[in-house]
Amino acid sequence: METVLQYFSINPVFYIFATLAVIFALMMVTSENPVYSAIFLVLTFFCLSVIYLTLEAEFVAVIQVLVYTGAIMVLFVFVIMLLNLGRDAQLTEYAGPMKYLSILLGFAILIQIGLATKVTFSIGAKGAYPIERVNEMGNTEAIARELFSQYLYPFEIASILLLLGMIGAIVISKKRPD
Amino acid sequence: MIGLYHYLMLSLILFCIGLAGLLIRRSVISMLISIEILFNAVNLAAVSFNRFLYPNSVTGQIFVVFIITVAAAEAAVALALVMAVYKNFKTVEVSGLTTLKG
Numbered sequence: 001m002e003t004v005l006q007y008f009s010i011n012p013v014f015y016i017f018a019t020l021a022v023i024f025a026l027m028m029v030t031s032e033n034p035v036y037s038a039i040f041l042v043l044t045f046f047c048l049s050v051i052y053l054t055l056e057a058e059f060v061a062v063i064q065v066l067v068y069t070g071a072i073m074v075l076f077v078f079v080i081m082l083l084n085l086g087r088d089a090q091l092t093e094y095a096g097p098m099k100y101l102s103i104l105l106g107f108a109i110l111i112q113i114g115l116a117t118k119v120t121f122s123i124g125a126k127g128a129y130p131i132e133r134v135n136e137m138g139n140t141e142a143i144a145r146e147l148f149s150q151y152l153y154p155f156e157i158a159s160i161l162l163l164l165g166m167i168g169a170i171v172i173s174k175k176r177p178d
Numbered sequence: 179m180i181g182l183y184h185y186l187m188l189s190l191i192l193f194c195i196g197l198a199g200l201l202i203r204r205s206v207i208s209m210l211i212s213i214e215i216l217f218n219a220v221n222l223a224a225v226s227f228n229r230f231l232y233p234n235s236v237t238g239q240i241f242v243v244f245i246i247t248v249a250a251a252e253a254a255v256a257l258a259l260v261m262a263v264y265k266n267f268k269t270v271e272v273s274g275l276t277t278l279k280g
Contacts, residue, residue, distance in 0.1 A: 028215070029202070034208055048221075051188070055185070063242075063243060067250060068214070068246065068249075072214065075254065079257045113190055114187065142236045143240060158244055158248070162250065164251070165250070165251030165255050168258065169254040173262060
Protein backbone atom coordinates (compact mmCIF):
# COMPACT_ATOMS: atom_id res chain seq x y z
CA MET A 1 0.00 0.00 0.00
CA GLU A 2 2.82 2.38 0.79
CA THR A 3 4.35 1.85 -2.61
CA VAL A 4 1.06 2.78 -4.28
CA LEU A 5 0.90 6.00 -2.28
CA GLN A 6 4.51 6.81 -3.08
CA TYR A 7 3.71 6.26 -6.74
CA PHE A 8 0.92 8.78 -6.44
CA SER A 9 3.06 11.47 -4.86
CA ILE A 10 5.31 11.80 -7.90
CA ASN A 11 5.22 15.41 -9.07
CA PRO A 12 3.76 15.04 -12.63
CA VAL A 13 0.64 13.37 -11.21
CA PHE A 14 -0.22 16.49 -9.23
CA TYR A 15 0.36 18.84 -12.17
CA ILE A 16 -1.56 16.72 -14.67
CA PHE A 17 -4.60 16.21 -12.47
CA ALA A 18 -4.58 19.77 -11.11
CA THR A 19 -4.61 21.10 -14.68
CA LEU A 20 -7.36 18.67 -15.66
CA ALA A 21 -9.42 19.63 -12.60
CA VAL A 22 -9.16 23.34 -13.44
CA ILE A 23 -10.01 22.71 -17.12
CA PHE A 24 -13.03 20.57 -16.25
CA ALA A 25 -14.20 23.12 -13.67
CA LEU A 26 -13.97 25.89 -16.29
CA MET A 27 -15.90 23.76 -18.81
CA MET A 28 -18.49 23.05 -16.11
CA VAL A 29 -19.00 26.75 -15.47
CA THR A 30 -19.22 27.68 -19.15
CA SER A 31 -21.28 24.83 -20.59
CA GLU A 32 -24.85 25.90 -21.32
CA ASN A 33 -26.54 22.56 -20.83
CA PRO A 34 -26.92 21.66 -17.12
CA VAL A 35 -26.43 17.96 -17.90
CA TYR A 36 -22.99 18.69 -19.38
CA SER A 37 -22.25 20.85 -16.33
CA ALA A 38 -23.03 17.92 -14.05
CA ILE A 39 -20.87 15.53 -16.08
CA PHE A 40 -17.90 17.92 -16.08
CA LEU A 41 -18.36 18.29 -12.34
CA VAL A 42 -18.08 14.50 -12.00
CA LEU A 43 -14.81 14.61 -13.96
CA THR A 44 -13.53 17.41 -11.70
CA PHE A 45 -14.37 15.27 -8.67
CA PHE A 46 -12.44 12.33 -10.09
CA CYS A 47 -9.36 14.54 -10.64
CA LEU A 48 -9.68 15.88 -7.09
CA SER A 49 -9.88 12.33 -5.83
CA VAL A 50 -6.48 11.61 -7.39
CA ILE A 51 -5.18 14.85 -5.79
CA TYR A 52 -6.34 13.50 -2.42
CA LEU A 53 -4.35 10.33 -3.12
CA THR A 54 -1.22 12.44 -3.66
CA LEU A 55 -1.94 13.90 -0.20
CA GLU A 56 -1.98 10.35 1.22
CA ALA A 57 -5.62 10.76 2.22
CA GLU A 58 -6.99 7.61 0.64
CA PHE A 59 -10.14 7.49 2.80
CA VAL A 60 -11.17 10.98 1.69
CA ALA A 61 -10.42 10.02 -1.94
CA VAL A 62 -12.73 7.01 -1.74
CA ILE A 63 -15.45 8.99 0.07
CA GLN A 64 -15.15 11.68 -2.61
CA VAL A 65 -15.93 9.18 -5.38
CA LEU A 66 -18.56 7.25 -3.41
CA VAL A 67 -20.55 10.10 -1.92
CA TYR A 68 -20.00 12.98 -4.32
CA THR A 69 -19.95 11.30 -7.70
CA GLY A 70 -22.02 8.33 -6.57
CA ALA A 71 -24.79 9.95 -4.55
CA ILE A 72 -24.89 13.72 -4.83
CA MET A 73 -24.29 13.97 -8.56
CA VAL A 74 -26.81 11.22 -9.31
CA LEU A 75 -29.32 13.32 -7.34
CA PHE A 76 -28.44 16.37 -9.44
CA VAL A 77 -28.67 14.55 -12.77
CA PHE A 78 -31.92 12.95 -11.66
CA VAL A 79 -33.50 16.33 -10.86
CA ILE A 80 -32.21 17.84 -14.13
CA MET A 81 -33.73 14.97 -16.10
CA LEU A 82 -36.95 15.08 -14.07
CA LEU A 83 -37.46 18.79 -14.68
CA ASN A 84 -36.61 18.30 -18.36
CA LEU A 85 -34.57 21.50 -18.41
CA GLY A 86 -32.61 20.77 -21.57
CA ARG A 87 -31.76 23.91 -23.41
CA ASP A 88 -33.85 26.62 -21.83
CA ALA A 89 -31.64 26.97 -18.75
CA GLN A 90 -28.97 28.78 -20.68
CA LEU A 91 -25.98 30.77 -19.58
CA THR A 92 -26.99 34.42 -19.69
CA GLU A 93 -24.27 36.74 -20.91
CA TYR A 94 -24.04 40.26 -19.59
CA ALA A 95 -22.15 42.18 -22.22
CA GLY A 96 -20.93 45.71 -21.68
CA PRO A 97 -17.92 47.68 -20.49
CA MET A 98 -18.42 46.55 -16.89
CA LYS A 99 -17.63 42.99 -17.97
CA TYR A 100 -13.96 43.73 -18.69
CA LEU A 101 -13.64 45.77 -15.51
CA SER A 102 -15.07 42.87 -13.51
CA ILE A 103 -12.65 40.38 -15.10
CA LEU A 104 -9.76 42.73 -14.24
CA LEU A 105 -10.96 43.15 -10.65
CA GLY A 106 -11.45 39.40 -10.33
CA PHE A 107 -7.84 38.73 -11.32
CA ALA A 108 -6.68 41.49 -8.94
CA ILE A 109 -8.51 39.78 -6.07
CA LEU A 110 -7.07 36.40 -7.12
CA ILE A 111 -3.50 37.79 -7.02
CA GLN A 112 -4.23 39.56 -3.74
CA ILE A 113 -5.41 36.35 -2.07
CA GLY A 114 -2.47 34.49 -3.60
CA LEU A 115 -0.05 36.96 -2.04
CA ALA A 116 -1.88 36.80 1.27
CA THR A 117 -1.31 33.05 1.49
CA LYS A 118 2.45 33.59 1.19
CA VAL A 119 2.98 33.59 4.92
CA THR A 120 5.24 31.12 6.64
CA PHE A 121 3.55 28.11 8.17
CA SER A 122 5.19 25.95 10.77
CA ILE A 123 4.47 22.32 11.49
CA GLY A 124 2.03 21.98 14.34
CA ALA A 125 2.13 19.99 17.54
CA LYS A 126 2.19 16.23 17.51
CA GLY A 127 -1.22 14.61 17.60
CA ALA A 128 -2.36 11.22 18.76
CA TYR A 129 -1.38 9.53 15.50
CA PRO A 130 2.31 9.75 14.57
CA ILE A 131 3.08 9.18 10.91
CA GLU A 132 4.64 5.75 11.56
CA ARG A 133 1.49 4.59 13.31
CA VAL A 134 -0.72 5.86 10.46
CA ASN A 135 1.46 4.07 7.92
CA GLU A 136 1.32 0.94 9.98
CA MET A 137 -2.45 0.74 10.46
CA GLY A 138 -3.64 2.76 7.52
CA ASN A 139 -5.36 6.10 7.13
CA THR A 140 -8.89 4.67 7.30
CA GLU A 141 -8.37 3.05 10.68
CA ALA A 142 -6.84 6.23 12.09
CA ILE A 143 -9.86 8.24 10.93
CA ALA A 144 -12.28 5.65 12.30
CA ARG A 145 -10.61 5.59 15.71
CA GLU A 146 -10.65 9.39 15.96
CA LEU A 147 -14.18 9.69 14.55
CA PHE A 148 -15.73 7.22 16.97
CA SER A 149 -13.91 8.44 20.06
CA GLN A 150 -13.15 12.15 20.10
CA TYR A 151 -15.68 13.17 17.44
CA LEU A 152 -18.51 10.89 18.52
CA TYR A 153 -21.00 13.67 19.36
CA PRO A 154 -20.42 15.56 16.07
CA PHE A 155 -20.86 12.23 14.31
CA GLU A 156 -24.23 11.66 15.98
CA ILE A 157 -25.28 15.23 15.26
CA ALA A 158 -24.33 14.69 11.61
CA SER A 159 -26.55 11.63 11.47
CA ILE A 160 -29.47 13.64 12.89
CA LEU A 161 -28.74 16.36 10.34
CA LEU A 162 -28.92 13.81 7.51
CA LEU A 163 -32.20 12.46 8.90
CA LEU A 164 -33.62 16.00 9.10
CA GLY A 165 -32.42 16.71 5.56
CA MET A 166 -34.18 13.60 4.33
CA ILE A 167 -37.42 14.47 6.13
CA GLY A 168 -37.19 18.05 4.90
CA ALA A 169 -36.68 16.94 1.31
CA ILE A 170 -39.71 14.64 1.49
CA VAL A 171 -41.94 17.28 3.10
CA ILE A 172 -40.93 20.05 0.70
CA SER A 173 -41.30 18.02 -2.50
CA LYS A 174 -44.50 16.26 -1.41
CA LYS A 175 -47.74 17.13 -3.15
CA ARG A 176 -49.85 19.36 -0.92
CA PRO A 177 -53.54 18.57 -0.35
CA ASP A 178 -55.58 21.37 -1.84
CA MET B 179 8.86 19.50 -5.00
CA ILE B 180 5.14 19.93 -4.52
CA GLY B 181 4.42 21.83 -1.34
CA LEU B 182 1.53 23.28 0.57
CA TYR B 183 1.37 26.35 -1.68
CA HIS B 184 0.68 24.28 -4.80
CA TYR B 185 -2.34 22.69 -3.17
CA LEU B 186 -3.52 26.02 -1.76
CA MET B 187 -3.21 27.62 -5.20
CA LEU B 188 -5.24 24.81 -6.77
CA SER B 189 -7.83 25.24 -4.02
CA LEU B 190 -7.90 29.01 -4.58
CA ILE B 191 -8.30 28.65 -8.36
CA LEU B 192 -11.12 26.12 -7.96
CA PHE B 193 -12.82 28.38 -5.40
CA CYS B 194 -12.64 31.35 -7.79
CA ILE B 195 -14.04 29.25 -10.66
CA GLY B 196 -16.90 28.05 -8.47
CA LEU B 197 -17.62 31.57 -7.24
CA ALA B 198 -17.63 32.88 -10.82
CA GLY B 199 -20.01 30.09 -11.80
CA LEU B 200 -22.27 30.94 -8.87
CA LEU B 201 -22.40 34.57 -10.01
CA ILE B 202 -22.77 34.16 -13.79
CA ARG B 203 -25.18 31.23 -13.99
CA ARG B 204 -28.87 32.04 -13.92
CA SER B 205 -30.31 28.58 -13.38
CA VAL B 206 -30.70 27.53 -9.74
CA ILE B 207 -29.42 24.01 -10.49
CA SER B 208 -26.24 25.33 -12.11
CA MET B 209 -25.70 27.59 -9.11
CA LEU B 210 -26.00 24.57 -6.81
CA ILE B 211 -23.48 22.68 -8.95
CA SER B 212 -21.08 25.64 -8.58
CA ILE B 213 -21.57 25.52 -4.81
CA GLU B 214 -20.34 21.91 -4.90
CA ILE B 215 -17.10 23.16 -6.48
CA LEU B 216 -16.75 25.64 -3.61
CA PHE B 217 -17.17 22.81 -1.08
CA ASN B 218 -14.47 20.82 -2.86
CA ALA B 219 -12.03 23.72 -2.88
CA VAL B 220 -12.46 24.07 0.89
CA ASN B 221 -12.07 20.30 1.37
CA LEU B 222 -8.82 20.34 -0.60
CA ALA B 223 -7.48 23.18 1.56
CA ALA B 224 -8.43 21.29 4.74
CA VAL B 225 -6.76 18.05 3.65
CA SER B 226 -3.60 19.79 2.46
CA PHE B 227 -3.27 21.78 5.70
CA ASN B 228 -3.71 18.51 7.56
CA ARG B 229 -1.07 16.78 5.43
CA PHE B 230 1.60 19.49 5.54
CA LEU B 231 1.11 21.24 8.88
CA TYR B 232 -0.33 18.53 11.13
CA PRO B 233 0.92 15.27 9.60
CA ASN B 234 0.55 13.49 12.95
CA SER B 235 -3.21 13.87 13.18
CA VAL B 236 -6.24 13.20 10.99
CA THR B 237 -8.43 16.09 12.20
CA GLY B 238 -8.52 17.81 8.81
CA GLN B 239 -9.74 14.67 7.09
CA ILE B 240 -12.46 14.21 9.73
CA PHE B 241 -13.59 17.76 9.03
CA VAL B 242 -13.79 16.86 5.34
CA VAL B 243 -15.98 13.86 6.19
CA PHE B 244 -18.36 16.19 8.08
CA ILE B 245 -18.33 18.75 5.25
CA ILE B 246 -19.28 16.03 2.76
CA THR B 247 -22.12 14.94 5.08
CA VAL B 248 -23.45 18.48 5.32
CA ALA B 249 -23.09 18.88 1.54
CA ALA B 250 -25.19 15.77 1.00
CA ALA B 251 -27.95 17.06 3.32
CA GLU B 252 -27.78 20.47 1.65
CA ALA B 253 -28.05 18.98 -1.83
CA ALA B 254 -31.10 16.91 -0.87
CA VAL B 255 -32.97 19.86 0.66
CA ALA B 256 -31.93 22.31 -2.06
CA LEU B 257 -32.99 20.00 -4.88
CA ALA B 258 -36.34 19.43 -3.17
CA LEU B 259 -36.70 23.23 -3.02
CA VAL B 260 -35.85 23.42 -6.73
CA MET B 261 -38.58 20.87 -7.47
CA ALA B 262 -41.09 22.86 -5.41
CA VAL B 263 -40.06 26.11 -7.12
CA TYR B 264 -40.42 24.51 -10.54
CA LYS B 265 -43.87 23.21 -9.61
CA ASN B 266 -45.05 26.68 -8.59
CA PHE B 267 -43.25 28.98 -11.03
CA LYS B 268 -42.61 26.69 -14.03
CA THR B 269 -39.02 27.96 -14.16
CA VAL B 270 -35.73 27.53 -12.29
CA GLU B 271 -34.15 30.77 -13.51
CA VAL B 272 -33.42 33.14 -10.63
CA SER B 273 -34.60 36.10 -12.74
CA GLY B 274 -38.08 34.55 -12.78
CA LEU B 275 -38.36 34.30 -9.00
CA THR B 276 -39.38 37.83 -8.00
CA THR B 277 -42.42 37.22 -5.83
CA LEU B 278 -40.79 38.74 -2.75
CA LYS B 279 -39.84 41.89 -4.66
CA GLY B 280 -43.14 43.60 -3.71
